[in-house]
Amino acid sequence: MKRGIFITFEGGEGAGKSTQIRTLAVAIRETGRDVVVTREPGGSPGAEAVRHVLLSGAAEPFGPAMEALLFAAARSDHVEQVIRPAVERGAIVLCDRFLDSSRVYQGVTGNLEPAFMRTLEKVAINGMMPDLTIILDLDPEEGLRRATARRGDGSADRYEKETLEIHWQRREAFLDIARAEPERCVVIDATRLPEEVAAEVAEAAYRAIERHDDETTEAGAA
Ligand code: TYD
Numbered sequence: 001m002k003r004g005i006f007i008t009f010e011g012g013e014g015a016g017k018s019t020q021i022r023t024l025a026v027a028i029r030e031t032g033r034d035v036v037v038t039r040e041p042g043g044s045p046g047a048e049a050v051r052h053v054l055l056s057g058a059a060e061p062f063g064p065a066m067e068a069l070l071f072a073a074a075r076s077d078h079v080e081q082v083i084r085p086a087v088e089r090g091a092i093v094l095c096d097r098f099l100d101s102s103r104v105y106q107g108v109t110g111n112l113e114p115a116f117m118r119t120l121e122k123v124a125i126n127g128m129m130p131d132l133t134i135i136l137d138l139d140p141e142e143g144l145r146r147a148t149a150r151r152g153d154g155s156a157d158r159y160e161k162e163t164l165e166i167h168w169q170r171r172e173a174f175l176d177i178a179r180a181e182p183e184r185c186v187v188i189d190a191t192r193l194p195e196e197v198a199a200e201v202a203e204a205a206y207r208a209i210e211r212h213d214d215e216t217t218e219a220g221a222a
Helices: 017-030 045-055 064-088 099-108 114-125 140-151 164-180 194-221
Strands: 005-011 035-039 092-096 132-137 185-189
Touching (some): 005 017, 035 064, 064 114, 164 185, 185 194
Parallel strands (some): 035 092, 132 185
16 A cells, blocks of 8 residues: 655744644645644653643653653654554644654753764654654744734743743754755745745645655556
8 A cells, every 4th residue: 555644844832833734634635635633742642641741841840851751752652653554554644743843842952962862763753754844934032922822821831931042042953954854854934924834835745745656656666
């Protein structure tokens, strides 16, 4: 059976990832394809249990390495229970955050050892590298303003509460990943209207899906 495709969405707070994923999922489903929408931390029952521990800040006093291990544990469960089975049955999987969030939030702004982070990543994803990563790029000040407006009640989560300087470092770190892995990553300017962003997101996704379909057809014919 034809393998599916795995697309991840990354970026800072308030970049509009979930809106864009919903819009893209509707558009792809209209073409008759099986689409699975999921998110991290979470996406499987085991990982959702860990999500609560991470986002409530309950693990924060134990340090960034502890948090990185918990994100990796959640990711491993999510990959094996949800992502890999969906991709193997031919689905298009759209995931809100994945390994690049760990590289950026835990690795860069958590100051963890690159070798430790690489090992964790390898174990957590177990070969399930995204075929395409869409990075929604936005000025962090605007992103936090949007995240606060969306939430309404002023109760920021564990990660939204950090200083603006940290959010700027994260933006740069996502752009560094895109520069280092241009084959996998596409950066999209998220300051524009949602429908303009959606058009670019769809273009990047369809390009990847077509390329992937051509490759699997060629491999099948060979
Ligand atoms: P979430 O409420 O899902 O927000 P967002 O809309 O920003 O995705 O919160 C997820 C938070 O967890 C977000 O601040 C980023 C953080 N995170 C990490 O620090 N490391 C990770 O590996 C992942 C997946 C998320």
